[in-house]
Amino acid sequence: xxxxxxxxxxxxxxxxxxxxxxxxxxxxxxxxxxxxxxxxxxxxxxxxxxxxxxxxxxxxxxxxxxxxxxxxxxxxxxxxxxxxxxxxxxxxxxxxxxxxxxxxxxxxxxxxxxxxxxxxxxxxxxxxxxxxxxxxxxxxxxxxxxxxxxxxxxxxxxxxxxxxxxxxxxxxxxxxxxxxxxxxxxxxxxxxxxxxxxxxxxxxxxxxxxxxxxxxxxxxxxxxxxxxxxxxxxxxxxxxxxxxxxxxxxxxxxxxxxxxxxxxxxxxxxxxxxxxxxxxxxxxxxxxxxxxxxxxxxxxxxxxxxxxxxxxxxxxxxxxxxxxxxxxxxxxxxxxxxxxxxxxxxxxxxxxxxxxxxxxxxx
Numbered sequence: 001x002x003x004x005x006x007x008x009x010x011x012x013x014x015x016x017x018x019x020x021x022x023x024x025x026x027x028x029x030x031x032x033x034x035x036x037x038x039x040x041x042x043x044x045x046x047x048x049x050x051x052x053x054x055x056x057x058x059x060x061x062x063x064x065x066x067x068x069x070x071x072x073x074x075x076x077x078x079x080x081x082x083x084x085x086x087x088x089x090x091x092x093x094x095x096x097x098x099x100x101x102x103x104x105x106x107x108x109x110x111x112x113x114x115x116x117x118x119x120x121x122x123x124x125x126x127x128x129x130x131x132x133x134x135x136x137x138x139x140x141x142x143x144x145x146x147x148x149x150x151x152x153x154x155x156x157x158x159x160x161x162x163x164x165x166x167x168x169x170x171x172x173x174x175x176x177x178x179x180x181x182x183x184x185x186x187x188x189x190x191x192x193x194x195x196x197x198x199x200x201x202x203x204x205x206x207x208x209x210x211x212x213x214x215x216x217x218x219x220x221x222x223x224x225x226x227x228x229x230x231x232x233x234x235x236x237x238x239x240x241x242x243x244x245x246x247x248x249x250x251x252x253x254x255x256x257x258x259x260x261x262x263x264x265x266x267x268x269x270x271x272x273x274x275x276x277x278x279x280x281x282x283x284x285x286x287x288x289x290x291x292x293x294x295x296x297x298x299x300x301x302x303x304x305x306x307x308x309x310x311x312x313x314x315x316x317x318x319x320x321x322x323x324x325x326x327x328x329x330x331x332x333x334x335x336x337x338x339x340x341x342x343x344x345x346x347x348x349x350x351x352x353x354x355x356x357x358x359x360x361x362x363x
Contacts, residue, residue: 290326
């Protein structure tokens, strides 16, 4: 069963109005800060294109966001008994010291049928109890590694039974070995540069292995802060000459003068995310696919919500063309860098390509 869809127009209106009475109905996350809040939060209002909405706080946490310290969104209670049940199940999973409880165990503890609980969790959380348990463990493991805990200690604290299980499971989820993740990019040099493009500012960043980040926005400083949040331990170097060719390819593509850029990549993500990103690169320019179609193509037809999250967390705009993924009814929505940009990109790709301009003094 697909997760419930919130009315994003109503949700955004509540955020703009700082409607405290909407607390408990949903939370909103801000991609540029990595924080999620109640609708009535007094913090600075974010840009609409940077906002995502979630039915319950646990769904925002599962998407990698952290709760706002000012409005404490996880403390808001819902009057919907179904939501209260799902949140109780989440707390039981989070409280498990060892492996998360199974569906039957949760159903018995909450006095509901396992089938009913599974259906409600997919409806409000977008994940099954098992999937949420996996999210909780890898989040705990990730947090302990970032806090300086050793791999063995972090594995034990997250409920993994052995080091081999950590490397078999956690390495796939982290997208790299636990040791490399623990360093958080420390010691790695990432060059980046910003240029003006037809859809605003474009930031590109690359390691020695390839492009690791491409972002679109309005303010170079905001884009640099997003990059720093993505790679907190790396040595970030503003190096326009080193990124000239990459940025030139991206800007020329945005301007309709060159085909889709084929660039070497060094993307960090879970195994599932990387499978989705690879599939996105197979969608030809001028065409689109729905989240459900992408899920079927990677052999996981039930993972529609997870595919949407992988698109939302795509670190390399344009190079990995998540803008070519649309809703099942063909509607354009859910783009990390703004729905207006997504619409403009799709319209541009459907137009005949403009021949590349000749270089001055060329043949």
